[in-house]
Amino acid sequence: MKILICVKQVPDMESRFKPDNAGVWFSDTDLAFRMNEYDEYAVEQAVQLREQLGDAADLTVLSIGPDRIVEALKKALAMGCDRAVHIQDPAAALKDPWQIAAIIAAFAKDKGFDLIFTGLQSQDRGSAQVGVTVAERLGFACTTTLVGFAFADGVITAKRELEGGVKGVVKLRTPALVTCQLGLNVPRYPTLPNIMKSKKKELVTIPVADLLHEEALAVTARFYPPAKKGGGIVLEGDVGDMAEKLIAILKEKTNVLR
Amino acid sequence: MKALLICEYREGKLLDSSFELFGFAAQLGGETALLLVGAEAQLPAYGGPLYLADAAECGEYNPDLHKQLILQAVAKENPDYIVFVHSSYGWDLAPRVAARLKAAQVSEVIGLTDGGFEVGCCNAKMRRTVKPTTAQAVLTIQAGAFPAQQPGGTPQIQRLVAEGGNGMEFVGYEPAEAKDVDLTRAEVIVSAGRGVGKKENVPVIAALARALGGELGASRPVVDAGWVEHSHQVGTTGQTVSPKLYVACGISGAIQHLAGMKKADFIVAINKDKDAPIGEIADVLVVADVLQFVPALTAKVAR
Ligand SMILES: Cc1cc2nc3c(=O)[nH]c(=O)nc-3n(C[C@H](O)[C@H](O)[C@H](O)COP(=O)(O)OP(=O)(O)OC[C@H]3O[C@@H](n4cnc5c(N)ncnc54)[C@H](O)[C@@H]3O)c2cc1C
Numbered sequence A: 001m002k003i004l005i006c007v008k009q010v011p012d013m014e015s016r017f018k019p020d021n022a023g024v025w026f027s028d029t030d031l032a033f034r035m036n037e038y039d040e041y042a043v044e045q046a047v048q049l050r051e052q053l054g055d056a057a058d059l060t061v062l063s064i065g066p067d068r069i070v071e072a073l074k075k076a077l078a079m080g081c082d083r084a085v086h087i088q089d090p091a092a093a094l095k096d097p098w099q100i101a102a103i104i105a106a107f108a109k110d111k112g113f114d115l116i117f118t119g120l121q122s123q124d125r126g127s128a129q130v131g132v133t134v135a136e137r138l139g140f141a142c143t144t145t146l147v148g149f150a151f152a153d154g155v156i157t158a159k160r161e162l163e164g165g166v167k168g169v170v171k172l173r174t175p176a177l178v179t180c181q182l183g184l185n186v187p188r189y190p191t192l193p194n195i196m197k198s199k200k201k202e203l204v205t206i207p208v209a210d211l212l213h214e215e216a217l218a219v220t221a222r223f224y225p226p227a228k229k230g231g232g233i234v235l236e237g238d239v240g241d242m243a244e245k246l247i248a249i250l251k252e253k254t255n256v257l258r
Numbered sequence B: 001m002k003a004l005l006i007c008e009y010r011e012g013k014l015l016d017s018s019f020e021l022f023g024f025a026a027q028l029g030g031e032t033a034l035l036l037v038g039a040e041a042q043l044p045a046y047g048g049p050l051y052l053a054d055a056a057e058c059g060e061y062n063p064d065l066h067k068q069l070i071l072q073a074v075a076k077e078n079p080d081y082i083v084f085v086h087s088s089y090g091w092d093l094a095p096r097v098a099a100r101l102k103a104a105q106v107s108e109v110i111g112l113t114d115g116g117f118e119v120g121c122c123n124a125k126m127r128r129t130v131k132p133t134t135a136q137a138v139l140t141i142q143a144g145a146f147p148a149q150q151p152g153g154t155p156q157i158q159r160l161v162a163e164g165g166n167g168m169e170f171v172g173y174e175p176a177e178a179k180d181v182d183l184t185r186a187e188v189i190v191s192a193g194r195g196v197g198k199k200e201n202v203p204v205i206a207a208l209a210r211a212l213g214g215e216l217g218a219s220r221p222v223v224d225a226g227w228v229e230h231s232h233q234v235g236t237t238g239q240t241v242s243p244k245l246y247v248a249c250g251i252s253g254a255i256q257h258l259a260g261m262k263k264a265d266f267i268v269a270i271n272k273d274k275d276a277p278i279g280e281i282a283d284v285l286v287v288a289d290v291l292q293f294v295p296a297l298t299a300k301v302a303r
């Protein structure tokens, strides 16, 4: 069973974001990067499936972006993927989801993948489009927002999370693509021996120009912080002083403290 | 300008979120048409064209079939925009329709600006203005971003039928987990977020909840990691609460969390990041490490 996992590297969301020179995305300087949280669940689910299937499974992890994203690929290898594909694109952040999906589909076409895992959404752009669009381009069965996954006899049983905590159960046959929601599993931490082992695994680099033949369908005109609503009080400084001030405010503005 | 609005129907009911599509369409201006895979017994009061397919025949979740139905309505109406709610139904279906039309998709729209659409990014900390370059575009609107509206009138029903699907089978629904704590009645809720660091620190937050005579709440990662039971989760996939006081400890303020607590009368946020989006709705933002500030506050409250 050939499995593809798509991962994106994103900045730590606790960072301060500053617009880049063109004002259409964030500037990379001073940011720490990590694997998109949703994609960690995708990698973990693929690795668990391999533990179930043994050597019958082969796991390829793919990421599109500049050289720094190799760190995210290495993490996926250390978690248990077999090989990695880096689609080298220093300008990946300026591509729209349509183009990112086109690149992934162009890579996957004719390679005989049975199952593709992606995250539900990327934390930085959060479009929730790439996975479903890849499936549509490849003609794969597809379902999204997985909080449960089981595989037996060529059939996937997926539990989708709906609003309010209700779940929808769906069965689908391979070839299929599924998108992973938070809480699907408990992503493992790579252990030191596995990190060492992963250094010997294959990492292929492909220039994006080899795979991309689509124009963008949407453009970002501007990237900016939200307008400050104001009104709220901001307390800073000594912990004891702030606690006193907060208690005074709660006494004045609410009736929960008397 | 014309917008085709895609309503939602689940477990035999037209979902209220569908009415937010009307609120959005009103801001967009121009004509509208509606599409619903649902039941004739439950149609919105709306005086325009309504494309109706029967959920009993087509299924409530059968995205390939629903895609075909939408494409039929698109062929008849030739709308400029096809609009979904950004929900488990909308984000699953919209990219399929967009791919077939080779139309731009803009996800999770929160407003209209300078000839484009405003969307959140970077976990709601930043915004983007996105402009489609295609004649037709698919949009999903953020739940809660536009006011629900009841347009009134009687629809002109046009029935749609489709066959097929691609071998996906919908098995059924599983109800939400039973809630052993009813946060909806609590007057004070003190919630733990990922910023509390580890499970061992949760009692620090629970102690403040107790000192204030309230209940412990939690954000999703804290529940997913098993630090706190699911019944304490606040947000779109947890409980929606409206206490007199809500204290968010180490919670960034993602839209799905805010959806569950923004109706609280008074909101206090404790966060070491002054720019965390929770600050936008907090009445008081305490810029501090939760593990230093919360024990100090608890001690003073208890005194
Ligand atoms: C379909 C869907 C449904 C969802 N449903 C829900 C839901 O019902 N409820 C929910 O909560 N989420 C939900 N989420 C997840 C949501 O998008 C966020 O990922 C989540 O709310 C983030 O939780 P958090 O704020 O605790 O963690 P983070 O976003 O990681 O934020 C942690 C915060 O803690 C601060 N911090 C860190 N250390 C400290 C410290 N020592 N002292 C003070 N502050 C500190 C950081 O500055 C940061 O702001 C859903 C997501 C999706 C896609």
Ligand SMILES: Nc1ncnc2c1ncn2[C@@H]1O[C@H](COP(=O)(O)O)[C@@H](O)[C@H]1O
Pocket: A006, A007, A008, A009, A036, A038, A039, A042, A062, A063, A064, A065, A092, A097, A100, A117, A118, A119, A120, A121, A122, A123, A125, A126, A127, A128, A129, A130, A131
């Ligand atoms: N640059 C990328 N490289 C590889 N996979 C990606 C990339 N961008 C998005 N994806 C995948 O598509 C999913 C949805 O992303 P998005 O549509 O941007 O919200 C992510 O969780 C990833 O699995």
